[in-house]
Amino acid sequence: MTAKPVALALALTLSAGAATAQCGGDFGSFVAGLQQEAVSRGHDAAAAQRFFSGVRHDPKVIQADRAQGVFQLDFTTFARRLISANRMQTGQQKARQFADTFARIERDYGIAPGVLLAFWAFETDYGAFQGDFNTLNALVTLSHDCRRPELFRPQVFAALELYEKGDFEPATTTGAWAGEIGMVQMLPEDILTNGVDGDGDGHVSLKTSAPDALMSGGNMLRSLGWRAGEPWLQEVSVPEGLDWTKTGLDHEMTAAEWQALGVQPRSGQMMRPDLPASVLLPQGRHGPAFLAYPNYRVYFEWNQSFVYVLTAAYFATRLEGAPVFDPGNPDPGLSxxxxxxxxxxxxxxxxxxxxxxxxxxxxxxxxxxxxxxxxxxxxxxxxxxxxxxxx
Known part of the structure; x- marks a missing residue:
């Protein structure tokens, strides 16, 4: 599943020069300009020529970029669509199959298995559907498009660097329409920065190696600010008389302070009463309610969609043993x-x-x-x- 960067784009570090990059015009001339810039950046001229020689504009990428209606769904509908019994069962099976890898991730990065299992499930159905868009064509097409070239132009040169390392093939590397590659869908720049050779074969192969993909995803989450061993989301019940102006991601109190106001865990105990947290009401005061801890905000560095982030974070708690959320009886929303x-x-x-x-x-x-x-x-x-x- 992909809908980035409105929803599923991985975190990007934008250079000052990229923000003013040219776009549009004749596509062939644009590609020639990229090739010339690559050489000026220090890339081998012959390698750059081979890399860009077969690139093509892909109109289907632009169509996908403009069509992201799934994120107009409310949280309950979206979550029920994405979280199936099969995804739960497969997630539990994958947790057992790659138990050693998940143990390394938890030891080295402090990230619970459910967090990466949820991303793995939503991004590619545990690697089964990684996207069939030619990655280089997608990145160059989106760089040429004038809607968000500053997001994608740096990725083209990162892909070239991966090519020079032997980890990217312009003609055959495929992935999502927005240029993400592999089982957890990482952009080339993020692969360069956070890629981990999890299986020890000397390459970072996010398309074919689950240990590589999962370790790289864990390393990336850590680099984005994940706090080791801390929770990220907990379902709660809220009292009818709560001061609703205090809810939302832009308001925080400690979990203990929320509890003093009548906010209670739906099951078990408050995970970390000492941590700052926000009360999230994705469908208003009569719908489901969650307490979001600091790690929850890291999800927005991976993806920018509120409904996707909440669903991924919730699914991660389900894979860690949390019960099905209470949908409540929310007031009707808007189309x-x-x-x-x-x-x-x-x-x-x-x-x-x-x-x-x-x-x-x-x-x-x-x-x-x-x-x-x-x-x-x-x-x-x-x-x-x-x-x-x-x-």
């Missing part, structure tokens, strides 16, 4: 078209919602909460038809 209208109205009132795309992301949620406060409504950041009508 994608209605969400776009709402976003337009929020922008007109001076709020930053990011892209007007019909997707209820974190910026839209924060804007909704502010407007609910202005209108004297319960400020649970869940937009309803009633809120839209009032605006």
């Amino acid at each position: 994608g078209d209605q969400m776009e209208v709402l976003q337009q109205k929020l922008v007109a009132r001076g709020h930053d919602v990011g892209d007007v795309d019909g997707i209820l992301g974190e910026k839209t949620r924060e804007a909704v909460q502010k407007v609910q406060i202005e209108l004297g409504l319960p400020a649970d950041a869940w937009p309803t038809p009633d809120l839209l009508n009032r605006l």
Whole structure:
């Protein structure tokens, strides 16, 4: 599954030069410019010529980039679509099969098996569906496209470096439409920085080696700030009288302070009462509720979609033994078209919602909460038809 960078893009480190990179124009001339830049960066001219010789523009990549409607689904619908009994069973089987690898990851990086199993499941169904887009064509096409060239142009040169190391083949390396490669879908720059030879064969082979893919994913999460041995998400129940203005990712208290306000774990004990945490209400105060610990924020470095991140984090807890979440009885939400209208109205009132795309992301949620406060409504950041009508 892929829908990046709105949803499934891995974290990118953008150079200052990339932000002003040229795009558009004749595709052949654009590729020639990339080749010339590669040589100026110190790459061998003959290698650069071979690398770029067969690159082609792929219109299907642009179509995929523009079509990401799945992220307009609400959390419960999205989670039920992605989390199947088969994915649970396969995850448990993979945990046993690669127990030694997961033990190394937990020892070296402090990351529980469920976290990487969830990514592995959602990204490629445990390696079964890694994408059939030619990776180089995808990266160059997205670099040429003027929507987000600064995200993808650095990846082209990273792929060239992988090619020079013998770990990338321009004609045959395939992956997701946004250029991610392998079982946990990593971009070339991230492979260079965080790739780990988990099976000891001298190469980082994320497409064919589960130990390589999992160890690399664990190393990347650590580099993104994962705190060893700490929880990331816990389902909770919330009292009807909670101050909803305190909920959302932009508000934190310790788990113990939340508990003093009536927020209780749905099962077991509060995982870490001493840690700062945010109460997340993905479908408002009458829907499911979660306590997000600091490690939860690392998920947004891997992926930018609120609904994907919450679902991946929740699935990780399920793979670690947590029960099925309580969907509650949330108030009706908005369709994608209605969400776009709402976003337009929020922008007109001076709020930053990011892209007007019909997707209820974190910026839209924060804007909704502010407007609910202005209108004297319960400020649970869940937009309803009633809120839209009032605006």
